Amino acid sequence: AQSVTQLDSQVPVFEEAPVELRCNYSSSVSVYLFWYVQYPNQGLQLLLKYLSGSTLVKGINGFEAEFNKSQTSFHLRKPSVHISDTAEYFCAVSESGATNKLIFGTGTLLAVQP
Amino acid sequence: GAVVSQHPSWVICKSGTSVKIECRSLDFQATTMFWYRQFPKQSLMLMATSNEGSKATYEQGVEKDKFLINHASLTLSTLTVTSAHPEDSSFYICSAPLGLLEFFGPGTRLTVL
Numbered sequence: 001a002q003s004v005t006q007l008d009s010q011v012p013v014f015e016e017a018p019v020e021l022r023c024n025y026s027s028s029v030s031v032y033l034f035w036y037v038q039y040p041n042q043g044l045q046l047l048l049k050y051l052s053g054s055t056l057v058k059g060i061n062g063f064e065a066e067f068n069k070s071q072t073s074f075h076l077r078k079p080s081v082h083i084s085d086t087a088e089y090f091c092a093v094s095e096s097g098a099t100n101k102l103i104f105g106t107g108t109l110l111a112v113q114p
Numbered sequence: 115g116a117v118v119s120q121h122p123s124w125v126i127c128k129s130g131t132s133v134k135i136e137c138r139s140l141d142f143q144a145t146t147m148f149w150y151r152q153f154p155k156q157s158l159m160l161m162a163t164s165n166e167g168s169k170a171t172y173e174q175g176v177e178k179d180k181f182l183i184n185h186a187s188l189t190l191s192t193l194t195v196t197s198a199h200p201e202d203s204s205f206y207i208c209s210a211p212l213g214l215l216e217f218f219g220p221g222t223r224l225t226v227l
Contacts, residue, residue, distance in 0.1 A: 036218075041205075041221070041223065042220055042221060043118075043120075043207050043218040043219050043220040043221045044207070044209075044218040045218075046215065046217075049214075049215070051214055090157060090158070101163070102148075102160070102209075102216060104157045104158045104159075105157060106156065106157045107155075107157050109155075
């Protein structure tokens, strides 16, 4: 079975500063990895995904993430955040080749301050 | 991209009543849909997998008689919360897969008084 750990429940950061949201996973099989963003009272929007190929994945809104198999990590980064990036961010994993059953981390609230 | 809608977006009901939530894939067909529940400031927990033409598959600890799921067509799945109680108040989100990706609905906020 897979599991996802997001160690930081909240990350406060000033506007225009860089940010990294951490995600670690555990799995005995190969996985697909995802980052989703959730704005208040809304559903989830896919930011980016790693399915195969290049370990550096670029997504929407200037976000990127790097898959590190040896460290079983998939940290999300943005070089300069905006107030509008304030939201809850969820890391998720699914077993590659299986059904689309996603396992989510507990989420990280990115709080961007002016 | 693929769009998934949910209706209603929010609902308030009295304790003991039943509430139906619809999940539709607007521009693609989905033989499978997923229902999640999200408590405030917590992650999404998969409740069940809705299967078109067959019974839903429920996750451990989810009462299938309480949360009735019907996958009536290739674009519609419904979740009915029967005899709702205040502890059922939550944010319910559905999703539908297309290829390797999962597309989420906007969610339904259920408040049981």
